[in-house]
Amino acid sequence: MPREAKLCPSQTKERKSNCAAMIHFTPPPELHIFNIFTFNVHSMAFLAGAAAAYIFTYKRIPEEFRKHLDDLTLYMTVAGILGARLLFAAVNYKSFHSFWQIFAVWQGGLTSYGGFLGAVLVWIWYIKSHKLPMALFCHALGPAALLGWGIGRMGCFLSWNGEIGTYTDVPWAFIVDGDQPRHPVMFYIAAANCLFAYLSAKWAEKHKINAAALSLVCFGAIRAVLDKWRDYDPDWLYYGSVGLSLLYVFLGIWLWRTLPYPEGYGRRAEAAEETNSAQTEASDSAEPAGESGGRQS
Numbered sequence: 001m002p003r004e005a006k007l008c009p010s011q012t013k014e015r016k017s018n019c020a021a022m023i024h025f026t027p028p029p030e031l032h033i034f035n036i037f038t039f040n041v042h043s044m045a046f047l048a049g050a051a052a053a054y055i056f057t058y059k060r061i062p063e064e065f066r067k068h069l070d071d072l073t074l075y076m077t078v079a080g081i082l083g084a085r086l087l088f089a090a091v092n093y094k095s096f097h098s099f100w101q102i103f104a105v106w107q108g109g110l111t112s113y114g115g116f117l118g119a120v121l122v123w124i125w126y127i128k129s130h131k132l133p134m135a136l137f138c139h140a141l142g143p144a145a146l147l148g149w150g151i152g153r154m155g156c157f158l159s160w161n162g163e164i165g166t167y168t169d170v171p172w173a174f175i176v177d178g179d180q181p182r183h184p185v186m187f188y189i190a191a192a193n194c195l196f197a198y199l200s201a202k203w204a205e206k207h208k209i210n211a212a213a214l215s216l217v218c219f220g221a222i223r224a225v226l227d228k229w230r231d232y233d234p235d236w237l238y239y240g241s242v243g244l245s246l247l248y249v250f251l252g253i254w255l256w257r258t259l260p261y262p263e264g265y266g267r268r269a270e271a272a273e274e275t276n277s278a279q280t281e282a283s284d285s286a287e288p289a290g291e292s293g294g295r296q297s
Helices: 013-021 041-060 063-091 112-129 134-159 185-207 211-229 236-258 265-296
Strands: 023-025 031-033 037-039 174-176
Touching: 041 063, 041 134, 063 112, 112 134, 134 185, 134 211, 185 211, 211 236
Parallel strands: 023 174
Antiparallel strands: 031 037
């Protein structure tokens, strides 16, 4: 996307005052262990997003299917990391000096579309191979995946490494390492994904729509709209990103028409909640009886 003119070099008092009022930010430092492994906020946010998606899916899926989540989470996390890294390496192949450097994911460098593709392929393979109800599992995962994606994007925002916004003079612009003020575009994307994870879950239940379809539409629309404020170099990457985002929107609309709302999903969730509440009440009532019996003996 064509870059905007740099804003802060102007020597006018008004422009200097605007820059001083903006947010000056320093990304958290990396943690090096034995000069081999590097931990940064990006990787930590990725893991936190995976954990949040697991917990959210666990809450949404009926109890009889929860035993599959551990395996699914492991396979999808590995596939997501590999897919994101391989696509990043394909786009930025000139920055790699050896083949094995591709697998040094702790050094940073992941592309979200590759991670999405890798995770989805493993998801479909697992559901098909274990003959699980596709509509039910997709409905449970959709909003959870959007939430995990949003938390992972927060790591992109905090690390401020390559995924930055266009130049701007808005009051909430971020100034990092003496650079010109920029839109915190990764924060926009992270916040929007987390918000629409909640909304898509609510809307899906209200209108009896499969939440995976609705989440995919939200994911693509968020990226297509907010990429306007992301600084792409070269510019063709912007148009490619928007094109892929719109493809996700159309894919979500197609799923909307073809992937049904899982029958009995709401009743199953209510029954599971009633069972859990009954078990909790039974255990609470059993404790005083045990204590009184102990005192009598």
